Amino acid sequence: MLAFIIRRLFSTLLVMGLVGIFIFLLLHLSPGDPAAIIAGDNATPAQIEAIRTSLGLNDPLHAQFGRWALRVLNGDLGISIFSNVPVATLIAQRVWPTISLALTTIVLAVVLALAAGVLAAWKAGSLLDRLVMILSVVGFSVPVFVVGYLLIYVFAISLRWLPVQGYTPLSEGLWPWASHLILPSLALGLAYVALIARITRTAMLDVLAEDYMRTARAKGVATGPMLFKHALKSAGVPIVTVIGIGIALLIGGVVITETVFNLPGIGRLVVDAISKRDYPIIQGVILLFSGVYVIINLLVDLSYTLLDPRIRY
Amino acid sequence: MTRRAATSRRQFLQTGLAASAAVAAPGRLTAQSAPAAAKTIRAVMHGDLTVLDPIWTTANMSAYHGAMLYDTLFGIDANLDTKPQMVTKWGASDDQKTWTFELRDGLKFTDGSPVTTDDVIASLKRWAARDGAGQHMMQRVTDIAKKDDKTFQFILKEPYGYLVDALGKTSTPLCYIMRKKEAETNPMEKITAYVGSGPFIFNETETRQGVRYVYDRNPNYVPRAEPASGLAGGKVAKVDRIIFENMADSQTALAALQAGEIDFYETPPIDLIGQLEGDSNLTLEVLNKTGNIGWLRMNFLHPPFNNVDARRAMLYLLDQEDFMKATFGNAKYYKKCPSNFGCGVPMENDANTGWFKEAPNPAKAKEFLQKSGYKGEPILLMQATNIDFMRNAADLVAGALRSIGANVQVASSDWGGVVNRRAVKAPPDQGGWNLFITWADGNAVSNPIALAGHAATGEKAWFGWPSDAKNEELRDKWAVAGSLAEKQNIARELQENAWNFVPHVWLGQWVAPTARRKNLTGMLAVPGVVPFWNVQKA
Numbered sequence: 001m002l003a004f005i006i007r008r009l010f011s012t013l014l015v016m017g018l019v020g021i022f023i024f025l026l027l028h029l030s031p032g033d034p035a036a037i038i039a040g041d042n043a044t045p046a047q048i049e050a051i052r053t054s055l056g057l058n059d060p061l062h063a064q065f066g067r068w069a070l071r072v073l074n075g076d077l078g079i080s081i082f083s084n085v086p087v088a089t090l091i092a093q094r095v096w097p098t099i100s101l102a103l104t105t106i107v108l109a110v111v112l113a114l115a116a117g118v119l120a121a122w123k124a125g126s127l128l129d130r131l132v133m134i135l136s137v138v139g140f141s142v143p144v145f146v147v148g149y150l151l152i153y154v155f156a157i158s159l160r161w162l163p164v165q166g167y168t169p170l171s172e173g174l175w176p177w178a179s180h181l182i183l184p185s186l187a188l189g190l191a192y193v194a195l196i197a198r199i200t201r202t203a204m205l206d207v208l209a210e211d212y213m214r215t216a217r218a219k220g221v222a223t224g225p226m227l228f229k230h231a232l233k234s235a236g237v238p239i240v241t242v243i244g245i246g247i248a249l250l251i252g253g254v255v256i257t258e259t260v261f262n263l264p265g266i267g268r269l270v271v272d273a274i275s276k277r278d279y280p281i282i283q284g285v286i287l288l289f290s291g292v293y294v295i296i297n298l299l300v301d302l303s304y305t306l307l308d309p310r311i312r313y
Numbered sequence: 314m315t316r317r318a319a320t321s322r323r324q325f326l327q328t329g330l331a332a333s334a335a336v337a338a339p340g341r342l343t344a345q346s347a348p349a350a351a352k353t354i355r356a357v358m359h360g361d362l363t364v365l366d367p368i369w370t371t372a373n374m375s376a377y378h379g380a381m382l383y384d385t386l387f388g389i390d391a392n393l394d395t396k397p398q399m400v401t402k403w404g405a406s407d408d409q410k411t412w413t414f415e416l417r418d419g420l421k422f423t424d425g426s427p428v429t430t431d432d433v434i435a436s437l438k439r440w441a442a443r444d445g446a447g448q449h450m451m452q453r454v455t456d457i458a459k460k461d462d463k464t465f466q467f468i469l470k471e472p473y474g475y476l477v478d479a480l481g482k483t484s485t486p487l488c489y490i491m492r493k494k495e496a497e498t499n500p501m502e503k504i505t506a507y508v509g510s511g512p513f514i515f516n517e518t519e520t521r522q523g524v525r526y527v528y529d530r531n532p533n534y535v536p537r538a539e540p541a542s543g544l545a546g547g548k549v550a551k552v553d554r555i556i557f558e559n560m561a562d563s564q565t566a567l568a569a570l571q572a573g574e575i576d577f578y579e580t581p582p583i584d585l586i587g588q589l590e591g592d593s594n595l596t597l598e599v600l601n602k603t604g605n606i607g608w609l610r611m612n613f614l615h616p617p618f619n620n621v622d623a624r625r626a627m628l629y630l631l632d633q634e635d636f637m638k639a640t641f642g643n644a645k646y647y648k649k650c651p652s653n654f655g656c657g658v659p660m661e662n663d664a665n666t667g668w669f670k671e672a673p674n675p676a677k678a679k680e681f682l683q684k685s686g687y688k689g690e691p692i693l694l695m696q697a698t699n700i701d702f703m704r705n706a707a708d709l710v711a712g713a714l715r716s717i718g719a720n721v722q723v724a725s726s727d728w729g730g731v732v733n734r735r736a737v738k739a740p741p742d743q744g745g746w747n748l749f750i751t752w753a754d755g756n757a758v759s760n761p762i763a764l765a766g767h768a769a770t771g772e773k774a775w776f777g778w779p780s781d782a783k784n785e786e787l788r789d790k791w792a793v794a795g796s797l798a799e800k801q802n803i804a805r806e807l808q809e810n811a812w813n814f815v816p817h818v819w820l821g822q823w824v825a826p827t828a829r830r831k832n833l834t835g836m837l838a839v840p841g842v843v844p845f846w847n848v849q850k851a
Contacts, residue, residue, distance in 0.1 A: 031730035038364055043371050044445070044765055044775055045736055054501045082363040083522045084503060093521055152568050164568045165560065262560050262569070264524035272523050272561065275699075275727070276363055 001305070001312070005298070012294040019290040020072065020283065024065050027279050033057075034081050034277040055081055068283065077287070078280030080273075087284035090269060097167040098265035101188065101257065102250060104181045109189040109196060110243060116193070117200025117239075118227050124205060132197060139194030144253050148187040148260035155183060165262035184261040188253045192246050199242040203235035210234075236307035244300035251289055348529075348553035354833065354850055356577040357566045358843065361559045362526050365515075366503040368443050371485040373754070373841070380544070380842045381528045381555065382423075382509035383489035386414065386433070387481025388544030391838055393659065393756070395481040396545035398537065399428070399490060399510075409472035409795075416463045419535030422492055422510045430465040435496035437480075440488045442500035446479045446762045447488070449792060474800075475762060475792040483544060483841030484757035484764065512536065512548040512846045513555060526557040528845075541847040543839035548846040551835065555845045570595065570828055576850065577829040577836075579843060583641050589828050597826040599646075600838045603755030606655050607636055607706060607820030608766070610777040612747050615740050617692065622685035624815035628668045630678035630713050633821035639705040647823040653808040656822055658759035659797060660804040665812040679717040689720050693741035695749040697728040706750045706820055735776045749776075755822060756840035761788045761807055769816055779816040 035051040036043070052058050056067070071078055077087035120132040156164040162183055168176040207213060208231055216226050232239075255267035262268075266285055273281035304311045358377060364370045367379030388398040397403065401417035420428035434457050441447030456468040467476060480488050490496075495504040507515045513528035520527050536547035558575060560566040563582045569575045571592060581589055581597075589595050609627065617623035637647035651669035654660035671677065692714060696707035711721045724734070724746070731749055739745040757764040767788065771780035787810060791803040827843075829836065832851040837844045 031726055031733045033733040033736070036732040036736065038370055038372075044773070046773065047443070048736060050501050080522070083365070084505065085522050090522060093524075149564060152565070156572055157568055160572070164572045164574055165565050166569075166574065259562050260565055262558075262562065262565050264521060268561065269523060272361060272559075 001302075005302075008294075008298045008301075012291060012298070015294050016287055016291050020069070020287055021065075023283055023286045024068065024279075025061075027277070027282055028061055028064065032277040034279065037276050038082060068280070072287070077284035080281050081278050082276055087280050090281060091266060091284065091288065094264055094266045094269045096169065097263045098254060098258070098267060100167075100170070100177070100181055101184055101254060101263060101265060104178075104185040105189040105192065105250060106243075106247075108185050109192040109246075112189075113193040113196035114200055114232070114239070117197040118204055118232060120197065120201040121204030121208060122223070122227055124201075129201075132201070136194040136198050139190040142190070144187055144191065144256045145260050147190055148183070148257060151183045151187055152260075167263045167265075180261075180263075184257050184263060187260070188250065188257040191253065192250060195246055195249070196239065196242055200232075200235065200239050203238045204231055207231045207235045233307060237304055237311075240300055240303050240307060244296055247296045248293060251293070352553040352850070353556060354552050354554070354577065354845065354848065355556045355558055355575040356843075356845070357558050357560045357569070357575050357579065359580040361523060361561075362557060364503065365507055367489055368440050368486050368491075368500070369503050373485060376483075376485045376487055376842055377557075378515075378526065379487060379489045379509075380511070380844055381513040382507060382511045382515045382531075383491060384420070384428075384509065384511045384548075385481060385488055385544065386490065387477055389481055389483055389839065390542040390545040393543075393840075394545075395478050396539075396542075398481070398545060399433075403477070409474075410469045412467040412469070412476055413460070414465055414467075417537070420510055421533055421535075422508050423514045423531055423533070424492075424508050425533075426492070427462075428490065428510050429462045429493075430459045431462075432493045432496065433490055434459060434465055435493040436490045437488065439491075439496045439498065439500050440486060444486050444488070445765050445768070446475070446482060446484070446760075449762050450476060450479050453793075471793065472795070473793050474795040479762070481544070482760065482763055483839065484754060484760060485841070487842070510534070512550040516554075524559055526559075528555045528557075529553060536846075541835075541837055541844075543837060544842060544844065548844070550846050551849045552845075567828075570830070573830060576833050577827065579827050580825055581828045583643065583646060583825065586643065586646075586826060594831055595828055596831050596833075597828050598836065598838075599824045599826050600836060600843060601755070601840045602824065602838060603655060603658055603759065603840045604822055604824035605752045606650070606755055606758050606822045607633075607702060607752045608750065609706075609710060609818040609820055610735075610749050610751065610766070611815075611817065612741075612745065612777050613771075613779045614738055615745065615747065616690060617682070617685050617687040618747055620685035620687075621814055622681045623687060624818075625668075626678040626681035626685065626717075627818045628812070628815060629672050629674045629681060630717065631710065631818060631820065632673040633819065635673075635709050636702075636706050637821040637823060639709060640702045641823050646826065647821055650819060650822040653811045653819075654761070654804055655755045655758040658755065660759050660761070660801060662801065662805045662808055664805040664809040666808075668812065673713070675713070675717050682717060682719065687719070689718070691720050691722045691741065692747045693722050693724055693745070695731045695734055695746050696723050696725045697731045697750070698725050699727040702752065703728065703731075703750045710748065710750065738772075738778070750820070752820075754841060761791050761804065766817065769814070777817070779814070781810070781814045781816070783810050784814070784816070 035055060035057060036048050039048045039051050068078060079086050080090060116132045120129040123129050152164050155162045162179055167180050170177040213231060216230060255271055258265045258267035259271060270282060270285040358374060360374050362374045362378050364372060364375045365378060367375040384399050386399045387395050390396050399416055399420055400414050402415040405412045422428060437457055441451045453470050453473045454467055455470055458466045458468060460466060492508055495506055498504045512531055512534045514531050516527040516529050530550040530553050536549045539546040541547050566578050567581055567585060570578045589597060611618035611624055613619055633649040641647045648656060650656035651666040652661045694707055694711055697703040707723060711723050714721045734746055735749050737745045741747050753764060761767045765775040768774045769779040769781035769784040772778055787803055787807045791800055794800045794803055835847045835849050837847055
């Protein structure tokens, strides 16, 4: 397994390298000029040109790429064109809200979705099953921002139970931290719950139809252990795969959720950077996201060995 | 494949929990003492503060930031009159070629060092290198000389009536006074330390770039004795802390205001104003009375708009009412305005506005377009789709042009794309353009020198590169004029000439109400900047 992990880590570096080249070219070849945005609308073309020169944006593309790549290889993601703050510092400032949101969403979504999917499969064809499936379709169809605004209207403005926006670090107390994450996690997690619940139901239906499950029932194994201990474990591989794939969904959703709930996370950082054409931030964050995504896929692959003893690397 | 000891589920869970605990660890371990909520104002402004050097950029957010921590030699009051701020006494020699200024007592930077003329002169030079009005001024300046630590002089080649107004103007960049150390930074590079002598101190420790910008009251600031008025008078900070929260989503900002999580929202969307008007906890107020002016820019370098008749066609074709209704809806917040300097400002006039009384007159517009020699070549109109006014206005311009037989191609992109392409001087089919839409601050428009778009210096001019010698002669004349009446007369001449050579077409003037919690009082009305001194929170 160690050889497998080492091979995959090397391939991660290769993927990140390709992502780096692709994103650099995409950004520099698409329209938009950070110098013009920095200078402001009242600036003359000569002033904008001076800023372009001072930022090195008039250098040949290969020279700009070479400079950036060299810095990245030395562990330096560069400096924001606008704020002069190192990209690594900006990411470090923004990483905790994003991690908090992602973790609470995953935990919430996995717990809710597994329970809903298992119950729907157990009671297949019943009203409960239909209800879970209808909610899954709704959850998957309604955009994150619509869910977000509805939650804000109901729970923050009308009932005043929870804050509208913002983030409070865990160091300032568990409730202040959690209260700022409940609505964003629900908004972001809904589509995720729908996705996992549907896959869980399908996988569970297959497993529950297996002979050994009938045998287990015949031997008097209680429903709870039968569903959650035996069947769910056997159905685990596709479910874990979908959870992993869903992380990509989550990364996209985080960007919108952080904007709607004004969470100062990495999603907001990259959206703001895109609108300003702050190239080093965009490149740095996308490189980071690609690395995270590849590593999550690796972890998913490794988890298969826990769920299915036949799988070994 | 090599079989190895598999990780147990328990180990797996333990590792997972440990990782969760690690990532949920506090992001900020040291809590700093913060003022009580009643002494803190949380404000959402119109955008993010991306550049902290207010001289380096013309971005309004940088000007707001500058107004918090730097002071100015002069400032305009609520009536748009220029009044002394850091200056106590000033005057000109009999020949109007030597102006002497004396700094008032008690001026100190927040690092404790006194403000001296060395700081002022270095700041003036850096500002003048970046600012259009400053450059215009410096063409007439022989020297800025230090007499002593508190007195300096402008030595001019010729009388220049606009001198004091330029030093106190609110169009960006404003003439902020910095320490000599920062002011000696190359004007093409950004400063990296932010130490001012204004009513607030920039709290860099609490600031998070792109999230929030924190300003604390400067306890050592000595305000003028006069009552606060615009950027003039006593700048008394009445709360301990101001926080500019960067909130990208307008719905969220609105909800936060209604829930009391923020105190002030500078630019609530006009279509949601009705919703706010019904909220008894909120006050709506227009602080920038001159507002903004929508603007169609034409490219003088390429057909058809290199021909004055094609440009005149646009004057007759477009109805400002359509543009205002399409985006702003509520007539309470917009007006049609034919003046080349905007309406509700000292330079407003009605010279040569016959076209305005006729417009829209598509038949006449078509006649002018044909007279220009237009033969159906594609007209490339750039459209910024991510900004409501620009998107709607481009659709209206395209529709109006098509109605008179023009072949319009709309190039849609985000504003960043427009900003990039508008700098291209090549013909439209080689990456250039014919038309684009933007807007400008009404106070800047009211000033023939301050707005870069008023210059018609050909290839050196603002995008569109209009060229007109008479315009430049009159702008120079306006700048040296001494009295308001004289300036107003020249403004008439400028407008008479402008609507003959048509450097641009206005699309209407609008104001945007700000929204705030009722317990916030003392907001000052002034164009260009939102000041937070004089503001109290009950």
